[in-house]
Amino acid sequence: AQSVAQPEDQVNVAEGNPLTVKCTYSVSGNPYLFWYVQYPNRGLQFLLKYITGDNLVKGSYGFEAEFNKSQTSFHLKKPSALVSDSALYFCAPRTGANNLFFGTGTRLTVIP
Amino acid sequence: EAQVTQNPRYLITVTGKKLTVTCSQNMNHEYMSWYRQDPGLGLRQIYYSMNVEVTDKGDVPEGYKVSRKEKRNFPLILESPSPNQTSLYFCASTPGPNYGYTFGSGTRLTVV
Numbered sequence: 001a002q003s004v005a006q007p008e009d010q011v012n013v014a015e016g017n018p019l020t021v022k023c024t025y026s027v028s029g030n031p032y033l034f035w036y037v038q039y040p041n042r043g044l045q046f047l048l049k050y051i052t053g054d055n056l057v058k059g060s061y062g063f064e065a066e067f068n069k070s071q072t073s074f075h076l077k078k079p080s081a082l083v084s085d086s087a088l089y090f091c092a093p094r095t096g097a098n099n100l101f102f103g104t105g106t107r108l109t110v111i112p
Numbered sequence: 113e114a115q116v117t118q119n120p121r122y123l124i125t126v127t128g129k130k131l132t133v134t135c136s137q138n139m140n141h142e143y144m145s146w147y148r149q150d151p152g153l154g155l156r157q158i159y160y161s162m163n164v165e166v167t168d169k170g171d172v173p174e175g176y177k178v179s180r181k182e183k184r185n186f187p188l189i190l191e192s193p194s195p196n197q198t199s200l201y202f203c204a205s206t207p208g209p210n211y212g213y214t215f216g217s218g219t220r221l222t223v224v
Contacts, residue, residue: 034212043116043202044155046212090154094209100145101171102155 023091135203
């Protein structure tokens with residue numbers, strides 16, 4: 001069975017510190033991996049993706065993610081957090097043409 | 113501006129009264145999907161469409177219908193809404209599996 005886990009419901013980090021939001025997955029085949037962000041009262045916005053190639057991918061707003069095949073992880077990272085990064089983050093593996101499924105989300109709070 | 117437009121943004125209705133949530137995209141995307149977002153459950157796919165007249169069930173299709181008569185439109189139909197369909201609904205579109213989804217702003221539905 002396919003699954004995705006975001007083990008932390010809440011992550012707090014001080015402004016200017018590095019942040020990590022964790023994601024592990026279990027899917028059949030080679031997954032495409034996505035991260036999305038949801039700001040209050042807004043739809044989800046695409047941040048970045050891993051399809052193939054370099055394990056470190058860079059995306060919008062200074063975010064990056066590292067694909068680790070042996071650990072089946074795709075953690076989201078940013079070297080220096082901003083207060084405006086406070087939002088709900090979703091990891092979403094995708095297999096096949098349209099079978100995109102989402103984790104339960106991690107709420108990131110950046111403390112000034 | 114490239115976007116996915118959902119209407120209405122908010123809807124309160126009574127059990128059993130048929131309703132339609134509209135979704136339209138102006139990016140000529142092939143793929144469209146409907147998701148519902150519930151606390152603690154993340155986003156779950158209701159239905160998806162890979163092209164005009166091609167639709168298929170997602171993870172939670174019970175109680176919903178969709179149609180794709182035109183490429184740009186993908187309405188979600190609740191023939192007989194029930195309180196357990198109270199949720200936040202998102203429509204999304206993408207040009208294909210290698211790309212991220214563009215999401216609409218969401219429809220908050222309350223069924224009483």
